[in-house]
Amino acid sequence: MGALTLSxxxxxxxxxxxxxGAIAVIGGLAYAGGERGRRHRRYRxxxxxxxxxxxxxxxxxxxxxxxxxxxxxxxxxxxxxxERREQAAIGSGVIEDSSGARVLPGPTGGASDRW
Amino acid sequence: xxxxETNEYAAPDGLAALDGPFTTRQLxxxxxxxxxxxxxxxxxxxxxxxxxxxPVRAHAEQLHKQLxxxxxxxxxxxxxxxxxxxxxxxxxxxxxxxxxxxxxxxxSMAASFAGGDLxxxxxxxxxQLATHAGRS
Numbered sequence: 145m146g147a148l149t150l151s152x153x154x155x156x157x158x159x160x161x162x163x164x165g166a167i168a169v170i171g172g173l174a175y176a177g178g179e180r181g182r183r184h185r186r187y188r189x190x191x192x193x194x195x196x197x198x199x200x201x202x203x204x205x206x207x208x209x210x211x212x213x214x215x216x217x218x219x220x221x222x223x224x225x226x227e228r229r230e231q232a233a234i235g236s237g238v239i240e241d242s243s244g245a246r247v248l249p250g251p252t253g254g255a256s257d258r259w
Numbered sequence: 260x261x262x263x264e265t266n267e268y269a270a271p272d273g274l275a276a277l278d279g280p281f282t283t284r285q286l287x288x289x290x291x292x293x294x295x296x297x298x299x300x301x302x303x304x305x306x307x308x309x310x311x312x313x314p315v316r317a318h319a320e321q322l323h324k325q326l327x328x329x330x331x332x333x334x335x336x337x338x339x340x341x342x343x344x345x346x347x348x349x350x351x352x353x354x355x356x357x358x359x360x361x362x363x364x365x366x367s368m369a370a371s372f373a374g375g376d377l378x379x380x381x382x383x384x385x386x387q388l389a390t391h392a393g394r395s
Binding site for chain 1: 278279280289290293294296297303304305306307308309310315316320322323325326327333339340342343344345346347348349350352353356357358361362364365366368369370372373374375377
């Protein structure tokens with residue numbers, strides 16, 4: 145024989161250290177890149193939906209201040225919205241009731257559904 | 260002017276949408292859908308997602324009133340906890356989107372929501388409403 149002689153050290157290196165290293169690297173990458181914490185973010189019917197209410201609008205500046213008395217939460221955008229609403233109210237003669245809510249000239253339409 | 264910019268219901272930093280139930284890709288598609296719908300129809304579409312106070316319809320109409328030019332605005336209010344969906348059309352928008360059209364859109368949205376697909380339902384509802392409204 146004598147064709148291939150490996151010392152104990154190189155045997156360990158080739159058959160144990162290198163495979164374990166490779167497994168550790170791949171496992172680490174998979175763990176780091178996984179979408180942990182995202183899985184439960186999906187909405188499932190019947191389960192609690194405990195996200196903050198959110199309002200999507202193509203042009204966010206089109207939302208006036210909340211009519212139930214308060215300026216929206218602090219921040220420049222909020223005060224800006226109030227300012228805009230006042231300007232609009234003066235300019236276009238928008239009717240507002242005592243609480244500051246805008247009074248619509250006509251009824252609204254639409255539809256409702258449940259699931 | 261991205262969908263991440265929201266009003267007082269969310270954190271003012273505009274990143275609150277990223278903590279919501281949608282992935283970034285879904286948010287981008289929603290943003291695009293809203294902008295296309297607005298541009299094509301000349302109406303103002305908006306989507307509210309969160310709890311609604313009882314009576315639900317009245318609360319949705321109150322939210323709708325907060326929109327600038329409310330009579331040309333269309334609000335889709337979705338409350339996943341109450342499993343309720345309200346579409347509110349303003350006085351002008353109502354002439355373009357009849358209540359029957361709105362009901363049709365609501366039906367298809369509710370079908371998607373029942374399958375757990377919030378983003379898909381909203382997208383298809385927006386698409387249907389914008390199609391019914393026609394071009395401005």
